[in-house]
Amino acid sequence: MRLRVQYTAQLRTVVGRTEEEIEFPEGSNLAELLVHLASELRREAAPFLLTAGGELQPSLLVALNHGAVSSCNARAVLVNAGDVVTLLPPIAGG
Amino acid sequence: MLPLPELTADERSRYEWQLWVRGFGEEGQRRLKAATVFVSRIGGVGGTVAMQLAAAGVGRLILAHAGDLRLNDLNRQLLMTTDGIGKPRIESAVRRLRELNPYVLVDAIGENVSAANAERLVGSADVVVSAAPLFEERLEMNRQAVRRGVPLVDCAMYELEGRLLTVLPGRTPCLSCLYPEKPPHWKREFPVFGAVASTVGSLAAMEVIKLAAGLGDPPKGRLLNFDLRDLTFTTITVDRRTDCAVCGSR
Ligand SMILES: [Zn+2]
Numbered sequence: 001m002r003l004r005v006q007y008t009a010q011l012r013t014v015v016g017r018t019e020e021e022i023e024f025p026e027g028s029n030l031a032e033l034l035v036h037l038a039s040e041l042r043r044e045a046a047p048f049l050l051t052a053g054g055e056l057q058p059s060l061l062v063a064l065n066h067g068a069v070s071s072c073n074a075r076a077v078l079v080n081a082g083d084v085v086t087l088l089p090p091i092a093g094g
Numbered sequence: 095m096l097p098l099p100e101l102t103a104d105e106r107s108r109y110e111w112q113l114w115v116r117g118f119g120e121e122g123q124r125r126l127k128a129a130t131v132f133v134s135r136i137g138g139v140g141g142t143v144a145m146q147l148a149a150a151g152v153g154r155l156i157l158a159h160a161g162d163l164r165l166n167d168l169n170r171q172l173l174m175t176t177d178g179i180g181k182p183r184i185e186s187a188v189r190r191l192r193e194l195n196p197y198v199l200v201d202a203i204g205e206n207v208s209a210a211n212a213e214r215l216v217g218s219a220d221v222v223v224s225a226a227p228l229f230e231e232r233l234e235m236n237r238q239a240v241r242r243g244v245p246l247v248d249c250a251m252y253e254l255e256g257r258l259l260t261v262l263p264g265r266t267p268c269l270s271c272l273y274p275e276k277p278p279h280w281k282r283e284f285p286v287f288g289a290v291a292s293t294v295g296s297l298a299a300m301e302v303i304k305l306a307a308g309l310g311d312p313p314k315g316r317l318l319n320f321d322l323r324d325l326t327f328t329t330i331t332v333d334r335r336t337d338c339a340v341c342g343s344r
Contacts, residue, residue, distance in 0.1 A: 009252045059276070068317070091251065092229050094291075
């Protein structure tokens with residue numbers, strides 16, 4: 001299935017693009033998608049998605065179709081064809 | 095509750111064009127006059143918040159910001175002027191705000207928010223605004239705002255993007271619901287145009303005016319995320335975390 005991934009803020013700077021369509025197996029959950037992205041994207045992007053221990057980065061804000069999903073729920077949330085996943089690293093520019 | 099202060103003829107004249115706003119009027123203006131707003135940092139974002147709130151006639155502003163002005167602050171810190179380089183930012187801010195609106199009381203504190211002063215500063219305001227470039231300060235503001243039950247507007251930017259979250263303690267998610275741990279990758283220096291910082295600052299000021307005057311609806315559980323590179327404004331729904339270390343049990 002195909003779904004859309006959007007990158008914002010510092011992650012966009014590191015990845016070098018605003019969004020992309022990706023192919024991903026049906027029946028996957030959001031956590032699996034984030035782990036997959038961490039391995040596919042440039043190496044500098046991985047720490048925004050995963051901790052050094054390989055856990056989901058708790059401070060990364062992840063939205064599925066414009067609704068935030070906390071990292072502790074990401075394994076329970078399935079992704080579907082046509083979904084939009086937005087990755088929002090924390091920003092504090094003042 | 096204390097009775098709302100009256101407006102002078104001069105104030106009626108100064109605020110005439112905003113008194114025409116539906117749902118605001120003289121009562122809204124009197125509520126603004128009665129309000130105290132604390133703004134943490136008065137750089138590109140917070141300086142715009144302070145300027146807009148002073149222009150709109152908030153009765154008392156408490157501003158906190160440490161340090162002296164540098165040349166490379168001036169692309170965005172609109173309360174500062176070139177002749178203030180090397181002098182405390184807070185002095186320049188107070189002077190400019192008094193020039194803009196002498197009716198507004200300005201309490202200037204030449205310190206940044208810390209565990210030592212946050213409770214006192216947040217506790218003396220009706221609404222607080224978080225605009226510091228460090229998560230330590232934002233999370234401390236959030237902690238105290240939730241603890242004291244004071245509405246908080248958190249406004250932040252990076253490059254051409256901005257975010258705005260209004261926290262109504264006990265009713266909406268707090269900043270720690272979004273970021274349960276101090277984000278490890280945020281860098282103190284960030285790419286910024288003044289126009290982006292001012293945009294999110296003006297949006298935050300409007301949320302403060304709405305809260306203080308009882309105008310419109312605050313965004314409950316909606317994080318605004320905007321991107322001026324392609325001019326998209328999106329809101330993301332966010333939920334309270336039952337396990338939030340700050341607001342979870344409230
Ligand atoms: Zn919370």
